[in-house]
Amino acid sequence: MREVAVIGIGITKFGELWETGFREMGMQAGLAAVQDAKLTAEEIDALYVGNMSAGRFIEQEHVAALIADYSGMARDHIPATRVEAAGASGGLAIRQAYLAIASGQHDIVVVGGAEKMTDISDTISNEIQSSAADQQWECVFGATFPALHAMIARRHMFQYGTTREQIASVAVKNHKHGALNPNAQFQKEIEMGTVLKSGMVADPLGVFDCAPNSDGAAAVVLCSMDKARKYTDAPVKVLASAQASDSLALHSRADICTFEATRVAADRAFAQAKLERKDIQLAEVHDNFTISELLAVEDMGFFPKGQAGKATMDGQTTIGAKLAVNTSGGLKARGDPIGATGVAQIVELVQQLRGTAGRRQVDGAKYALAQNVGGTGATAVVHILGVA
Amino acid sequence: MREVAVIGIGITKFGELWETGFREMGMQAGLAAVQDAKLTAEEIDALYVGNMSAGRFIEQEHVAALIADYSGMARDHIPATRVEAAGASGGLAIRQAYLAIASGQHDIVVVGGAEKMTDISDTISNEIQSSAADQQWECVFGATFPALHAMIARRHMFQYGTTREQIASVAVKNHKHGALNPNAQFQKEIEMGTVLKSGMVADPLGVFDCAPNSDGAAAVVLCSMDKARKYTDAPVKVLASAQASDSLALHSRADICTFEATRVAADRAFAQAKLERKDIQLAEVHDNFTISELLAVEDMGFFPKGQAGKATMDGQTTIGAKLAVNTSGGLKARGDPIGATGVAQIVELVQQLRGTAGRRQVDGAKYALAQNVGGTGATAVVHILGVA
Numbered sequence: 001m002r003e004v005a006v007i008g009i010g011i012t013k014f015g016e017l018w019e020t021g022f023r024e025m026g027m028q029a030g031l032a033a034v035q036d037a038k039l040t041a042e043e044i045d046a047l048y049v050g051n052m053s054a055g056r057f058i059e060q061e062h063v064a065a066l067i068a069d070y071s072g073m074a075r076d077h078i079p080a081t082r083v084e085a086a087g088a089s090g091g092l093a094i095r096q097a098y099l100a101i102a103s104g105q106h107d108i109v110v111v112g113g114a115e116k117m118t119d120i121s122d123t124i125s126n127e128i129q130s131s132a133a134d135q136q137w138e139c140v141f142g143a144t145f146p147a148l149h150a151m152i153a154r155r156h157m158f159q160y161g162t163t164r165e166q167i168a169s170v171a172v173k174n175h176k177h178g179a180l181n182p183n184a185q186f187q188k189e190i191e192m193g194t195v196l197k198s199g200m201v202a203d204p205l206g207v208f209d210c211a212p213n214s215d216g217a218a219a220v221v222l223c224s225m226d227k228a229r230k231y232t233d234a235p236v237k238v239l240a241s242a243q244a245s246d247s248l249a250l251h252s253r254a255d256i257c258t259f260e261a262t263r264v265a266a267d268r269a270f271a272q273a274k275l276e277r278k279d280i281q282l283a284e285v286h287d288n289f290t291i292s293e294l295l296a297v298e299d300m301g302f303f304p305k306g307q308a309g310k311a312t313m314d315g316q317t318t319i320g321a322k323l324a325v326n327t328s329g330g331l332k333a334r335g336d337p338i339g340a341t342g343v344a345q346i347v348e349l350v351q352q353l354r355g356t357a358g359r360r361q362v363d364g365a366k367y368a369l370a371q372n373v374g375g376t377g378a379t380a381v382v383h384i385l386g387v388a
Numbered sequence: 389m390r391e392v393a394v395i396g397i398g399i400t401k402f403g404e405l406w407e408t409g410f411r412e413m414g415m416q417a418g419l420a421a422v423q424d425a426k427l428t429a430e431e432i433d434a435l436y437v438g439n440m441s442a443g444r445f446i447e448q449e450h451v452a453a454l455i456a457d458y459s460g461m462a463r464d465h466i467p468a469t470r471v472e473a474a475g476a477s478g479g480l481a482i483r484q485a486y487l488a489i490a491s492g493q494h495d496i497v498v499v500g501g502a503e504k505m506t507d508i509s510d511t512i513s514n515e516i517q518s519s520a521a522d523q524q525w526e527c528v529f530g531a532t533f534p535a536l537h538a539m540i541a542r543r544h545m546f547q548y549g550t551t552r553e554q555i556a557s558v559a560v561k562n563h564k565h566g567a568l569n570p571n572a573q574f575q576k577e578i579e580m581g582t583v584l585k586s587g588m589v590a591d592p593l594g595v596f597d598c599a600p601n602s603d604g605a606a607a608v609v610l611c612s613m614d615k616a617r618k619y620t621d622a623p624v625k626v627l628a629s630a631q632a633s634d635s636l637a638l639h640s641r642a643d644i645c646t647f648e649a650t651r652v653a654a655d656r657a658f659a660q661a662k663l664e665r666k667d668i669q670l671a672e673v674h675d676n677f678t679i680s681e682l683l684a685v686e687d688m689g690f691f692p693k694g695q696a697g698k699a700t701m702d703g704q705t706t707i708g709a710k711l712a713v714n715t716s717g718g719l720k721a722r723g724d725p726i727g728a729t730g731v732a733q734i735v736e737l738v739q740q741l742r743g744t745a746g747r748r749q750v751d752g753a754k755y756a757l758a759q760n761v762g763g764t765g766a767t768a769v770v771h772i773l774g775v776a
Contacts, residue, residue: 021524047633056443060522061516062636064472064633065473073633074633080473081473082473083469085468085469085470099491100487243469244467245435378450379452
């Protein structure tokens with residue numbers, strides 16, 4: 001398999017972008033990434049798009065062809081492919097592009113991720129997001145996506161003594177990081193009390209434990225390593241791309257406090273990259289709910305099971321610590337336009353590894369990891385990137 | 389890139405399967421393919437699923453994880469990825485699996501395609517299918533998916549003198565083939581008059597010019613060529629896998645009677661396979677409407693532009709002719725469960741190349757082609773298979 005590098009990144013602001021349509025967001029991010037890579041349109045071999053549910057959010061399927069069309073790529077009739085695994089759609093799109101280059105089929109591939117969530121009511125949006133879980137055996141009985149994560153949080157508290165404050169500290173930390181990110185949906189620090197006193201969504205999770213509904217898009221350009229230096233002096237190498245699945249419904253799991261798909265994908269990624277946990281300086285993880293970040297860093301082996309709450313509260317995942325988690329603000333503060341999220345994680349890692357992350361820069365960042373989750377852990381994708 | 393073979397196939401009956409849910413159909417087809425390949429579950433490296441719109445048809449996204457779960461594959465935490473490009477979803481899923489094996493990442497990959505369309509009203513189903521076209525610039529103004537194809541048909545009649553009877557002859561021929569296929573939704577021959585007198589859908593297309601709404605699933609097992617002989621004495625080789633895109637809306641095309649994506653994908657496929665048009669004995673093409681089959685065989689260079697109507701009426705694409713088109717019955721008679729269609733095409737080619745197609749067997753079939761289209765030609769996928 002050929003080696004693969006990231007040579008371009010682009011991202012829109014995340015938020016309630018009522019003036020901007022799905023196709024405009026996709027174009028903006030894609031063209032920014034292509035410009036960043038100093039590419040001409042003719043050099044692009046293929047497009048992959050990560051998107052969860054444009055069919056329901058904006059009644060438009062077939063969105064990879066749409067973005068290829070509006071960004072001008074369809075003129076050269078390049079292959080355009082949409083990939084979906086709920087919240088992990090963006091990470092999966094990156095992985096497909098990685099495989100297409102590694103195979104020798106393509107040299108330069110643009111990957112976009114986009115979701116337009118705020119043009120419909122919150123009730124319908126909640127229904128759509130719940131379709132990432134098992135509709136027939138969970139949602140039809142009244143379980144919502146937040147409710148399923150609340151069950152996990154309650155069980156984590158029972159099983160490991162994790163406290164409400166420890167869970168809330170994820171939100172405090174990620175808002176602190178988001179305040180340093182000019183593209184974040186929320187650029188404002190919050191206090192512990194704000195999280196604890198926020199309106200209840202599903203006990204114990206309040207509004208500030210949940211990632212927001214967001215519009216936004218992100219894009220990266222992947223390139224075979226042998227060609228990457230033609231476009232940039234600072235290519236970022238994709239050291240590992242790994243994916244794993246698990247049962248869709250929580251009731252089929254031996255332990256709902258462990259996402260086996262995350263554990264397995266991380267093991268596969270570290271084996272492929274030939275790195276150890278301690279080699280990683282920063283990680284973007286899938287904090288769609290505060291509890292999810294604790295599971296992520298535990299399941300990937302950065303902290304012993306049940307210890308991540310304390311570690312987060314102690315500042316061990318804040319910028320400046322040995323391992324900085326969600327330097328972008330994470331899904332919680334940067335925002336979570338579902339299909340864009342996995343691609344936005346890679347954008348953040350590349351900015352950090354290039355040393356261009358501004359006020360949130362992690363000093364001496366050399367190796368970085370992204371963990372992207374679909375549903376309540378039925379799909380997990382882990383990428384490890386490094387300075388080339 | 390490594391060579392890839394098909395070592396297993398499975399398919400459900402297509403039709404209105406009201407007793408069978410999406411997950412059951414997916415399982416049935418997948419397990420049939422795995423049994424056909426004589427595989428054990430542990431040997432499977434990954435799953436790809438082609439599906440257009442489970443999010444809207446059954447309110448369930450994340451369906452690759454769902455099928456991995458219910459077929460037992462999630463126990464080994466294999467990567468499970470859904471791919472979507474409207475009607476071309478199945479062909480695209482096959483192509484992603486092909487690339488994953490060609491890259492050296494995986495050895496054995498199961499590809500499933502499935503759609504459950506008949507649990508909702510025809511009106512809503514029509515809306516969902518129209519989301520394969522440009523929602524914002526076509527459908528919002530009242531254009532439906534049949535209406536867009538009717539415009540193409542009218543223009544083809546005007547531009548090339550194609551007659552209503554020639555267009556209808558596609559349906560007559562495909563029902564004749566479908567009558568020989570025990571898995572087809574319609575296994576009954578029809579006469580020209582039946583098509584001409586059928587209820588009008590969008591002038592000039594009547595009910596019998598349109599593929600039906602269908603439930604169904606199909607699956608294939610792909611394997612690296614070097615390992616294929618371990619599982620079967622009769623592997624079928626994937627000689628080419630090509631994909632192309634075009635504008636989503638018809639108004640951006642220079643000529644709506646040519647699907648440029650089909651033309652380009654076919655050119656790429658024949659170049660990869662190092663074959664000529666005359667080498668192909670049979671083709672499964674995307675006859676979602678009768679007119680679509682005429683475009684397909686013209687755009688791929690089997691007949692000069694404007695001549696396919698006459699050729700079809702003359703029997704030049706019927707089983708027994710030099711080129712048999714849609715031996716399965718095509719989308720028209722076999723049925724069109726959207727995400728399953730592109731995979732079902734490959735199932736048919738493999739049956740023909742193995743010499744196990746029964747009463748519809750094409751004598752001496754050595755090379756076969758499948759053309760799978762998304763929307764009104766914004767995505768096209770062409771595969772060429774051959775006896776190994």
